[in-house]
Amino acid sequence: MKIKAVASKIGPVVIVVAAIVALWYVGAVIMNTPWQKDMYQRAKVEWTTSQLIRDTLAQKRPVLPAPHQVLEEIYKTTVLKKITSKRSLIYHAWVTLSSTMLGFIIGTILGIVLAIGIVHNRALDKSLMPWVVSSQTIPILAIAPMIIVVLNAVGIQGLLPKAFISTYLSFFPVTVGMVKGLRSPELSHLDLMRTYSASQWQVLWKLRWPSSVPYLFTSMKIAIAAALVGAIVGELPTGAVEGLGARLLAGSYYGQTIQIWSALFMAAFMAGSLVALVGFANTYVLKRMGMAT
Amino acid sequence: MSKFQKILSNLGLAGVFLAILFPGNDMFLQRGSVDWMVLVSGVILMMVGFAIVKSPAGKFLTLWLPGIVSFYAVTIILAELDKSTDFRSGFWLLLLGAWLLGWLFVERLSAIADTPDIVSLVRNIAIPVIFGLWLLLGWEVVVRGFDVPQVLLPPPSMIAARFAASTSILWADFKQTFLQAVLIGYFLGCGSGFLIAIVIDRSPFLRRGLLPIGNLVSALPIIGVAPIMVMWFGFDWQSKAAVVVVMTFFPMLVNTLAGLSAASNMQLDLMKTYGANYRQTLFKLRLPEALPFIFNALKINSTLALIGAIVAEFFGTPIVGMGFRISTEVGRMNVDMVWAEIAVAAVAGSAFYGVIALIERRLTFWHPSLRA
Amino acid sequence: MDDTSVIDINDLSLTFKTGDGDVHALSNIDLDVKPGEFVSLIGPSGCGKTTLLRTIADLEQPTAGDISVNGMSPHAARMSRAYGYVFQAAALYPWRTIARNVSLPLEIMGLDAATRQKRVAENLQLVNLEGFEKKFPWQLSGGMQQRASIARALAVEPDLLLMDEPFGALDEIVRDHLNEQLLKLWAKTNKTIIFVTHSIPEAVYLSSKIVVMSPRPGRIHEIIDSSLPRDRTLDIRETTEFHEIAHRVREGLRQGHSYED
Numbered sequence: 053m054k055i056k057a058v059a060s061k062i063g064p065v066v067i068v069v070a071a072i073v074a075l076w077y078v079g080a081v082i083m084n085t086p087w088q089k090d091m092y093q094r095a096k097v098e099w100t101t102s103q104l105i106r107d108t109l110a111q112k113r114p115v116l117p118a119p120h121q122v123l124e125e126i127y128k129t130t131v132l133k134k135i136t137s138k139r140s141l142i143y144h145a146w147v148t149l150s151s152t153m154l155g156f157i158i159g160t161i162l163g164i165v166l167a168i169g170i171v172h173n174r175a176l177d178k179s180l181m182p183w184v185v186s187s188q189t190i191p192i193l194a195i196a197p198m199i200i201v202v203l204n205a206v207g208i209q210g211l212l213p214k215a216f217i218s219t220y221l222s223f224f225p226v227t228v229g230m231v232k233g234l235r236s237p238e239l240s241h242l243d244l245m246r247t248y249s250a251s252q253w254q255v256l257w258k259l260r261w262p263s264s265v266p267y268l269f270t271s272m273k274i275a276i277a278a279a280l281v282g283a284i285v286g287e288l289p290t291g292a293v294e295g296l297g298a299r300l301l302a303g304s305y306y307g308q309t310i311q312i313w314s315a316l317f318m319a320a321f322m323a324g325s326l327v328a329l330v331g332f333a334n335t336y337v338l339k340r341m342g343m344a345t
Numbered sequence: 346m347s348k349f350q351k352i353l354s355n356l357g358l359a360g361v362f363l364a365i366l367f368p369g370n371d372m373f374l375q376r377g378s379v380d381w382m383v384l385v386s387g388v389i390l391m392m393v394g395f396a397i398v399k400s401p402a403g404k405f406l407t408l409w410l411p412g413i414v415s416f417y418a419v420t421i422i423l424a425e426l427d428k429s430t431d432f433r434s435g436f437w438l439l440l441l442g443a444w445l446l447g448w449l450f451v452e453r454l455s456a457i458a459d460t461p462d463i464v465s466l467v468r469n470i471a472i473p474v475i476f477g478l479w480l481l482l483g484w485e486v487v488v489r490g491f492d493v494p495q496v497l498l499p500p501p502s503m504i505a506a507r508f509a510a511s512t513s514i515l516w517a518d519f520k521q522t523f524l525q526a527v528l529i530g531y532f533l534g535c536g537s538g539f540l541i542a543i544v545i546d547r548s549p550f551l552r553r554g555l556l557p558i559g560n561l562v563s564a565l566p567i568i569g570v571a572p573i574m575v576m577w578f579g580f581d582w583q584s585k586a587a588v589v590v591v592m593t594f595f596p597m598l599v600n601t602l603a604g605l606s607a608a609s610n611m612q613l614d615l616m617k618t619y620g621a622n623y624r625q626t627l628f629k630l631r632l633p634e635a636l637p638f639i640f641n642a643l644k645i646n647s648t649l650a651l652i653g654a655i656v657a658e659f660f661g662t663p664i665v666g667m668g669f670r671i672s673t674e675v676g677r678m679n680v681d682m683v684w685a686e687i688a689v690a691a692v693a694g695s696a697f698y699g700v701i702a703l704i705e706r707r708l709t710f711w712h713p714s715l716r717a
Numbered sequence: 718m719d720d721t722s723v724i725d726i727n728d729l730s731l732t733f734k735t736g737d738g739d740v741h742a743l744s745n746i747d748l749d750v751k752p753g754e755f756v757s758l759i760g761p762s763g764c765g766k767t768t769l770l771r772t773i774a775d776l777e778q779p780t781a782g783d784i785s786v787n788g789m790s791p792h793a794a795r796m797s798r799a800y801g802y803v804f805q806a807a808a809l810y811p812w813r814t815i816a817r818n819v820s821l822p823l824e825i826m827g828l829d830a831a832t833r834q835k836r837v838a839e840n841l842q843l844v845n846l847e848g849f850e851k852k853f854p855w856q857l858s859g860g861m862q863q864r865a866s867i868a869r870a871l872a873v874e875p876d877l878l879l880m881d882e883p884f885g886a887l888d889e890i891v892r893d894h895l896n897e898q899l900l901k902l903w904a905k906t907n908k909t910i911i912f913v914t915h916s917i918p919e920a921v922y923l924s925s926k927i928v929v930m931s932p933r934p935g936r937i938h939e940i941i942d943s944s945l946p947r948d949r950t951l952d953i954r955e956t957t958e959f960h961e962i963a964h965r966v967r968e969g970l971r972q973g974h975s976y977e978d
Contacts (some may be wrong), residue, residue, distance in 0.1 A: 064554030072558075115577065175448070175455040179476035186695050188648060191570075194655045194671055194690050198683050201675045205496055277564040284566050288659050293411065297568075304572030304660050312572050320565045327564045364940050504923045614776050618802040619873070620795050629821065633812050711811035711853060 068190025076119055083115040084108035085107070100128070117310045125314040145318050147295040148283050152326070155218020156279035160272060162219065163226025171234040172252060181231070188224050194216070196285045214286035214295075221282040222275035226268070234260045265341065269334035276326045284319060296307050297324075412450040418443035426489055440486055447479050452481075499681045506683040515689050522667040523693050525582040526654040530589025533647055537590070538597025539639065543627075545607045559599040567592050571657040580661050588657040591682060593646040600642035604635025637712050640705040646664070648695045651690060722785075723877055723909045724750040724773060729782030731768060741934030742768045746782070748928065748937065752876070753909045756870040757920035758965065760973070761826045765935025766913045773911065774802050798826060799888070801870030805885055807862035807870075809854035816841070816850035818868045823885055826873070838867040843902060860891040864898075867873050871906075876909045884919070896922060897951055904947065917970075921945075921963045922954055929966060931973025938973035941965055 081104075088108050092099045099107075109118040129141035166184070170177045196217050203213040237259050245255045286299025296315045303312035418439055425436060449657050454472055459465050487493070488500040495503065509513070545551045571588050578584035608631050616626045658668025667686055674682040719890060731743040738887055741950040743765045750756050758766040771777045772784065775791035786794035794800065809818045816837050823833040841847055852971060854862050863883055884892045903910055914920050920927050924943055931938040945953060953959055 061553070064550050065557050068551070068554030068558060085408075175452040175472075178455040178472045179451050180473075181476060182473035186698075193652045194668065194687055195683075197659070197672050198574055198675050198680065201678075202680065204498055205678075206494075273564070277566075281566045283568060285656055288656070300569055300572055301660070304575065307576070309573070309576065312569075316569045316573075319569055323565045324561055449880075489786075519754060610805050611806060614771075615802070615804065615808050616825075618774055618795060618800070619825045621825045625825050629825070630810070633810065671892060709812075711855065713855075 062308030071302050073119055076116075077109070080114065080116045081105055081108045082116045086112055087111070087115065102341060112311055113307050115309070117313050121310055122317055123312045125310045126317060129314065134158045141299075141314060141318055143298050144294060144299050144315070145322060146171040148280070148287065148297065148319075149322060151214035151242060151286065151295075152218055152276070152279045152283040152322075153283060154211060156222050156272075158215065158278060159219040159222030160226050163223040163271070163275070164268075166223070166227045167234055168256065170231050172256075184224065184227055193221075193285050196282070197288070198345070200286060206278055214283050218279035218282035221278040225271040225274040225278065226234035229271025229274075230264055233264025236267065237263045252280075262341065264342065271328060271335070273327050273330045273334075276330055277323055280319065280323050280326065350570065387634035388397050393424040408450075408453050411446040411453070415443045415446035415450060418446070422482075422486060422623065426486065436490070440483075440490075444479065444483065447475070448497075450696065451455055451476055451479075454551045455484075471544065496678055496680055499684060504688065507681040508688060509687065515685060517665050518667045518670050518686065519664075519689055519693065521582060521665045522585070522654050522658065523651070526585035526657075526666075527589060527697075528584075529647060529648045530654065531593055533586070534590040534593030534650070535643060538594045538642070539601050542598050542601035546602060547623075552602060552647040556602055559602070561593050563595045567595070568653060568656050571653070572660045574657065575660045580600050580663055585657040586667075587655045589650045589653045592649045592653040596645050596649070597639075597642045600638045600645075604638030605631050607631075607638065608634040636709050637705075637714075640701065640709060644698060644705070647696060647701055650693050651697070664699060722749050722782060723752050723754075723787060724748065724911070725783075725785045726773075727783040729779050729784055731765075731777060733773060738821070741773070743779070744934035744936045746937055748940075750909060750911065750926075752909055753907050754926055755863055755912065755924045756926045756928060757924040758911065758913045758930060758954065759915060759917065760930030760935075760938075761915065761932055762933040763935070764930040764973075765914045767881055768935065769930075770911060770913050774800060774879055797945065798822070798873045799875055800879050801875040802872050803863075803867055803870045803878070803880040803883045805882045807854065807859075807866040809853055809862055809865055811853065813853075814850065815846065815852050815854065815857070815865050818854065818865060819872050822869065822873050836872050836874070837868075840871045843866075843871060843905075844868045844898070847952065856914045856967060858891075860887055860895060863887065863895065867899075869904075871902075876908055878908050880912045882913050882915070885914070891930050892919070893951060900949060917963050917966050918954060922949065922951075922965060927962070927966055928974060929969035931970075939969040941969070 085104065085108055088104060088111065089099075092104075108114070109121070111117075114121070126141060166180070170181055170184075199216060200213045203209070203216070234256075241259055241263075242255070245259055252257070256269060283295070284297040284300070287295035288301055296319050299315035300312055303309070303315065368641075391622070422440055422443060436513070451472055454468060454475075455645055457468065459469070484498075485502060545555055545660045568588070570591055574584045574587040574591070578587050610628055612634075616630055655668035655671070658666045659672050662669040667690055670686050671683050674680075674686070721924075726746055726748040729746040730741070733740040735741055746769060748769075758769060760766050763826055768777055772779055772795060773786060773791060774870060775795040784791060785901070787799045789797070789799070807813075810821070813821065818886045819837045819840060823836060837850070838847075841850065846861065846868060848865055849857065849861065849865075854865065857865070869882070884895050899910075900923060902908075912920075912923060921943065925947070927941040928937055929939045929941065930936065941962065945958060945962070
């Protein structure tokens with residue numbers, strides 16, 4: 053019964069993924085054909101369809117690289133390269149990951165602190181909350197290059213400026229989620245605390261905080277994905293040489309499409325794992341708190 | 346009055362009364378430090394102030410006095426800013442006092458209970474506006490008072506001046522990035538996400554296969570496809586619109602699918618007892634039920650679209666566009682121009698979001714979160 | 718088959734297949750309902766009373782046996798809008814006004830605007846909701862919402878009304894009031910009503926026929942014909958006759974249900 057249930061869940065996903073990969077190959081052949089035909093004409097080579105397909109999937113700078121080319125590149129730059137090497141994808145991923153994590157942690161703490169302030173102070177709620185919300189309608193990533201350059205100009209370099217952008221992007225979901233979470237206890241539970249004449253801090257620790265934990269994890273999932281975007285965009289300006297964002301930029305300068313796609317895959321893999329990690333922590337913590345089965 | 350508020354008002358009144366007592370006094374505001382005469386008279390005035398506050402007329406005064414005094418202090422501060430470049434302790438004391446009183450004013454305004462009338466609405470708009478103005482003032486004064494290098498952070502007045510001087514460039518950038526890349530990409534991305542969700546929804550197999558993938562993709566740094574789109578669609582706005590399409594597609598797909606399954610079994614059974622067909626159930630029940638989800642995606646996407654278009658321009662543009670302007674002016678260290686561009690982006694982003702939120706309010710007025 | 722029956726059920730069974738094995742929701746049900754009857758289905762939770770009602774409404778498919786509604790299959794009856802169904806909750810659409818909620822089934826049937834308007838007005842009057850046409854459901858009390866949902870079921874003008882614990886979520890005072898109104902409505906319109914409840918007084922007060930059901934497997938334990946007159950007021954609940962019938966229902970429930978589980 054259980055195996056059947058799992059199969060019915062995974063089955064459609066596997067088939068859809070297979071369909072996407074198949075479409076990708078078709079797309080790769082179609083999009084790479086014009087250039088290949090051009091090559092044949094210049095070299096005055098007679099060609100067959102099967103040869104055309106084989107060649108379109110093996111170009112050096114294809115318009116759309118085939119999935120196996122991307123995987124091959126990833127294998128070459130992760131397993132076959134030393135981790136300390138500048139050409140190792142793992143090295144670049146690590147650079148991005150460390151600023152993502154730093155920004156995420158600071159952003160989460162900042163978000164929690166702001167939320168606690170907003171929940172406990174009516175004036176903060178009314179004056180600050182509208183700005184917190186509207187701060188996100190501002191395309192803050194636009195400031196990213198300036199923050200990097202300006203902080204560079206005053207001598208702050210490396211991890212911190214990037215982490216700063218990640219912080220900005222990740223504090224918002226946490227603030228909004230935690231304000232909701234800290235306000236989630238029912239009125240009767242709050243009244244119960246009042247009958248004990250509990251102090252504000254006691255209410256916070258014994259009631260508000262525990263009830264906000266599910267909200268915290270939900271918003272942390274969004275925050276960590278946003279932090280990664282922030283770190284990658286933070287690597288774009290000023291010709292940064294390290295990190296997945298830098299790989300994207302370098303790839304686009306030199307037309308190295310396979311390199312772009314492999315960096316993209318790596319970023320996607322990282323985002324997926326980070327979100328999954330928060331998800332696991334979520335189930336574990338909620339189980340220990342007896343809030344999930 | 347809470348202890349916190351008492352301390353605020355004490356400090357604030359002290360600082361401001363000192364300044365009012367010696368308006369334009371060079372001794373106090375610029376050269377030298379506070380002398381004992383100033384201190385004593387300040388303390389006396391503070392006591393007088395408290396006597397007023399405690400008096401029967403105090404109810405009106407406790408609310409408005411901090412606001413009025415603080416506003417007066419601000420005018421002195423701004424006047425001083427233009428007159429001098431060398432600021433002393435008295436000046437900072439005045440600023441601190443004005444700031445504290447402003448905060449006290451906001452505190453007291455917020456403490457008034459909400460009522461469902463226009464006064465309350467105006468108050469709830471005024472509070473964040475006052476707070477925002479105070480932040481701007483603090484920014485202006487701190488940057489000019491402490492002589493912060495303009496490269497690091499230009500004062501708001503300088504940004505405003507730059508804004509006014511380069512409206513034609515800003516408009517051209519806005520047209521290129523917002524009116525073309527963002528809007529076209531947004532409509533294509535949201536529209537296709539919505540339509541495909543409706544198609545997928547008819548097949549349980551596709552829904553089960555695509556929903557997990559859609560959820561995963563929504564969490565990915567899709568913005569990374571920007572260099573690829575620039576290669577495929579060229580330097581002009583089409584490639585930016587393509588990035589926006591890809592970025593906005595998945596949130597719309599996932600949210601619409603979730604919304605389409607939001608109708609309860611009971612409501613679906615109800616439609617069944619009427620012998621309603623697929624289209625009738627879709628239009629009369631499931632789409633209205635999905636509206637809050639769809640608007641959620643529209644709001645998320647309004648921000649994503651602007652970010653996508655601007656960041657995509659970092660990978661190559663013709664010589665116009667908000668992202669292009671930001672990256673080149675940063676290179677030339679023209680930080681005020683960058684900030685002006687960011688101000689345009691902020692206003693455009695907020696307005697875009699605001700318009701969608703307004704439409705949402707009109708169409709989903711019945712939703713528990715929006716009921717009056 | 719008896720031509721004069723509104724509902725004719727012969728040896729009907731329904732088995733749900735679940736992960737924990739088969740659940741016999743309904744087993745060997747026989748039931749015959751004549752026009753104008755008020756039939757209550759009563760029993761403890763899990764006895765299949767709601768499932769039986771849903772089977773009549775073609776919302777569940779029987780696994781064995783015959784069932785006919787108005788001489789048709791339940792599916793044909795559903796497609797010809799032969800019945801009105803009232804759920805436990807009002808299930809009004811929050812984005813439609815009360816009037817537009819009542820007009821919803823009529824829009825689906827494709828009736829023209831004038832007819833719709835006429836029927837909405839008639840039926841809102843029938844449940845005493847005139848003047849609330851322009852209100853939204855969430856601006857009304859729970860009892861008023863349920864009345865609106867009854868008006869919506871009546872708007873289809875069915876001869877048969879299927880009601881699934883319609884007043885279960887309301888407080889007793891409101892419930893008494895609505896019960897009284899429902900009886901008046903029944904007398905006025907002479908519709909056939911099938912009413913699911915787990916309240917003995919409610920069943921006895923309303924019904925001309927009480928079907929006592931028991932669980933595991935869901936089956937009919939006893940059918941009690943009420944000797945109370947059709948014309949009743951709330952005071953009838955103080956009479957010995959009422960108490961006798963209530964006693965019989967209670968006994969039936971007790972016999973059909975072991976309280977060990």
